[in-house]
Each structure stands twice: as structure tokens, then as C-alpha cells.
Amino acid sequence: MSPKELVQLAEEFGNPLYVYDAEKIKNQYLRLTDAFAKVESLRINYAVKALSNIAILQLLKQIGSGLDTVSIQEVQLGLHAGFTPDRIIYTPNGVSFEELEEVAELGVQINIDNLSVLEHFGAKHPTVPVCIRINPHVMAGGNANISVGHIDSKFGISIHQMPHILRIVENTGMHINGIHMHTGSDILDIGVFLYAAEILFDAAKNFKELDFLDFGSGFKVPYKKDDIETDIEELGKKLSKRFNAFAKEYGRDLTLAFEPGKFLVSEAGFFLAKVNVVKQTTSTVFAGIDSGFNHLIRPMFYGSQHHIENVSNPKAKERFYTVVGYICETDTFANNRKISEIKEGDILAFRNAGAYCFSMASNYNSRFKPAEVLWIDGKGVLIRQRETFEDLLKNQIPFEVPVALEV
Numbered sequence: 071m072s073p074k075e076l077v078q079l080a081e082e083f084g085n086p087l088y089v090y091d092a093e094k095i096k097n098q099y100l101r102l103t104d105a106f107a108k109v110e111s112l113r114i115n116y117a118v119k120a121l122s123n124i125a126i127l128q129l130l131k132q133i134g135s136g137l138d139t140v141s142i143q144e145v146q147l148g149l150h151a152g153f154t155p156d157r158i159i160y161t162p163n164g165v166s167f168e169e170l171e172e173v174a175e176l177g178v179q180i181n182i183d184n185l186s187v188l189e190h191f192g193a194k195h196p197t198v199p200v201c202i203r204i205n206p207h208v209m210a211g212g213n214a215n216i217s218v219g220h221i222d223s224k225f226g227i228s229i230h231q232m233p234h235i236l237r238i239v240e241n242t243g244m245h246i247n248g249i250h251m252h253t254g255s256d257i258l259d260i261g262v263f264l265y266a267a268e269i270l271f272d273a274a275k276n277f278k279e280l281d282f283l284d285f286g287s288g289f290k291v292p293y294k295k296d297d298i299e300t301d302i303e304e305l306g307k308k309l310s311k312r313f314n315a316f317a318k319e320y321g322r323d324l325t326l327a328f329e330p331g332k333f334l335v336s337e338a339g340f341f342l343a344k345v346n347v348v349k350q351t352t353s354t355v356f357a358g359i360d361s362g363f364n365h366l367i368r369p370m371f372y373g374s375q376h377h378i379e380n381v382s383n384p385k386a387k388e389r390f391y392t393v394v395g396y397i398c399e400t401d402t403f404a405n406n407r408k409i410s411e412i413k414e415g416d417i418l419a420f421r422n423a424g425a426y427c428f429s430m431a432s433n434y435n436s437r438f439k440p441a442e443v444l445w446i447d448g449k450g451v452l453i454r455q456r457e458t459f460e461d462l463l464k465n466q467i468p469f470e471v472p473v474a475l476e477v
């Protein structure tokens with residue numbers, strides 16, 4: 071999207087504002103399916119947690135995606151968006167047994183990542199097919215918080231506990247129809263995927279009636295021009311070949327599944343915010359915007375570096391800025407960043423604002439969550455309105471302070 075189009079959207083819908091480019095989402099989806107075109111049965115389950123607006127889910131449904139969910143609420147959003155239960159997989163961690171049962175009752179594929187839960191579920195519902203999330207003990211991911219397949223991680227059942235898994239399966243007579251792994255996010259080296267895939271293939275040999283192998287996600291996307299990214303095409307070539315060979319050896323039709331979040335929506339997203347103040351101090355020039363980590367927490371939470379462009383004045387001479395928010399604590403989006411000269415009132419566009427941005431937004435400092443717009447066929451369509459004061463009060467119960475408390 072061009073700087074001019076982004077500024078026009080900020081003028082039309084106000085700011086701060088999230089904008090998602092529908093065409094980019096579609097192209098990323100097609101890039102992935104093209105890369106794995108040699109696999110007969112491929113299933114892409116979009117990870118709803120990345121961005122859960124109903125319009126985005128509908129768009130992904132339209133282009134052929136399924137959904138990966140982590141809570142019953144995400145399952146309900148998916149059903150609301152028109153997905154049938156058989157197009158949804160549910161991969162929770164640490165949820166209540168009742169929630170797991172409720173989701174299974176809806177006809178959604180469940181994925182279990184805990185031995186005690188597996189045993190309990192198998193004993194109670196032996197006929198419900200279950201996928202098992204394996205922890206392959208592979209250290210991968212761009213940040214400690216998003217590396218989830220290593221030995222200290224709370225996710226998955228250890229690959230070393232396979233004998234125990236098999237005992238539970240035998241004792242309960244339950245039906246395991248899939249196995250799954252997800253080692254982390256922002257994985258650059260395709261060797262890591264291929265190495266972990268071998269562990270999953272080995273694990274798969276223990277089950278006779280699998281329908282699918284789920285390789286999770288974790289593809290690294292570029293955050294700025296010429297940035298490094300996972301080589302999806304190369305991974306597609308190598309993993310497809312290996313998967314097809316394994317499926318032949320396994321002797322049964324197998325589906326290869328992925329559950330990408332970032333890969334599908336990260337680069338499609340822009341976050342637009344207005345510069346309220348430019349403040350020269352003894353050490354830097356701050357550009358203070360009308361937002362904060364309440365709306366975009368990734369830089370403070372993960373140290374992620376979102377490319378920032380002054381779309382109001384993209385051709386101006388570049389200067390160095392520290393871009394900060396309006397929150398009442400340190401709230402830095404970027405340090406010492408080269409951006410075209412900023413004036414108060416300019417609109418800054420943050421790139422890669424599609425994944426884990428709006429979905430992690432909060433009302434901290436009692437601010438409204440931003441509006442969301444889908445950019446489709448050359449125009450912006452409002453897909454979530456900006457919150458209002460009523461939204462802040464919506465679930466609060468008016469309270470009469472007892473007279474006895476008066477001083």
C-alpha cells in the first residue's frame with residue numbers, strides 16, 4: 071500500500087488505526103500452497119490467535135484455509151465466521167477438562183498435550199479421535215517467549231514419553247488420528263524444520279491409523295526491506311519430498327498440515343498513529359504518538375523491530391528518532407531510528423502489524439482499542455469500529471458506596 075493511501079485511510083477512519091491488505095494475505099496463502107503443491111493432501115489451518123477479526127477469518131475461509139484455535143472462544147469465532155467444525159483444530163495448553171470436552175462435543179478436532187489429560191479423555195471418550203502434540207525437544211524460535219519445543223517448555227508431551235503415550239492408547243482403546251508439533255515462531259533455518267520433521271515421522275510410526283501430521287508453524291517473515299525470512303519455497307521442496315516418501319512407507323493416505331499465523335497476516339498489516347509531540351531532549355529527539363503498548367505491545371514484549379515510516383512526508387530528509395507512546399511508563403517502539411523528518415501531526419505507519427498486534431491490544435490507561443480496516447479492491451472497509459466510552463463501562467456494575475465508609 072502506498073504512503074498516500076495510508077494517510078487517506080487515517081483521514082477517513084481516524085487514528086490510531088489497523089489496516090490489513092486482503093491481497094497480501096491471499097498471496098501469502100498461495101505462496102504456501104504453491105510451495106507444497108507436490109503434496110497430495112495439504113491443509114493450512116490459520117492460527118486465529120494472530121488476528122481474529124471475523125472479516126479476516128471469512129477471507130481466509132474463502133481462499134480455502136482451515137483454522138487452528140487455542141480457546142473455545144476462538145472456536146466459536148471460527149464457527150461464527152462460517153467454518154464447519156471439521157475445518158477447525160483446537161490446540162490448547164493448560165485449559166480445563168470441561169473446555170476440552172465442550173470443544174470435542176462441537177465436532178472440532180482436538181489436540182492433547184498432556185499425559186494426564188490424554189488418559190482421562192481416552193478413558194471417558196474412547197471413540198473421539200484425538201491428535202497428540204509432541205514436544206520434540208528442539209530449541210527453535212526468534213525469542214525465548216516464542217521458543218516452545220525445547221526441553222524446558224510447558225508445551226507438548228515429551229517425545230521421550232512415547233512408551234507412556236502408547237500404554238494409555240492401548241489401555242483406553244482411544245483412536246489417535248493425528249500427531250502434531252510446533253517448535254516456535256520466527257524460525258529461520260529450514261534445517262530445524264527438517265530435523266524436527268524426522269522426529270515427527272519416527273513418532274508417527276507408533277500409530278497405525280493416522281490421518282494427518284501437523285508440523286505447526288514458525289515461519290519467519292521479513293520485517294523490513296532485504297530482511298531475512300524462512301525460505302518457504304526451499305522448505306516446500308525438501309519437506310514435500312520427504313513427506314511423500316514417508317506417506318508411501320506408512321501405507322495410508324496422510325494429510326500434511328500447517329498452522330501459520332504470522333506468515334499469513336503479519337506483512338499484510340499496518341498500524342497508523344499520529345505524532346502528538348516532537349520533543350528534543352539532551353540525548354535524543356522523541357516522536358510521541360497517540361498510542362502505546364496498549365495497542366501494539368510487540369516491541370516492548372518481544373523486542374520486535376517494526377519498520378516505521380513517516381507516510382505524511384515519506385520523501386523528507388531522514389533524521390534519527392526515538393518513537394514512544396503515551397503510556398505512563400517506558401513505552402518505546404523504536405530507538406534511534408532513521409525516519410524522514412517528523413512534524414507534529416504527521417502519520418507514522420508501522421509495518422508487520424497484522425499478527426499479534428490488535429489481538430494483543432488492551433485498554434490499559436483506559437484507552438479505546440483502535441478501529442480496524444480491510445483494504446480490498448482498492449478501498450478501505452471498516453471491519454471493527456473504534457471503541458467508545460460505553461465500551462469501557464459495558465461490563466462494570468454501578469456501585470453505591472455504603473454511607474458507613476464516608477469520612
Ligand SMILES: Cc1ncc(COP(=O)(O)O)c(C=O)c1O
Nearest residue numbers: 117252255287288329330331332
Ligand atoms: C501451537 C501453535 N501453532 C501455530 C502458531 C502460529 O505461529 P506463527 O504465528 O509463528 O506462524 C503458534 C504461535 O504461537 C502456536 O503456538
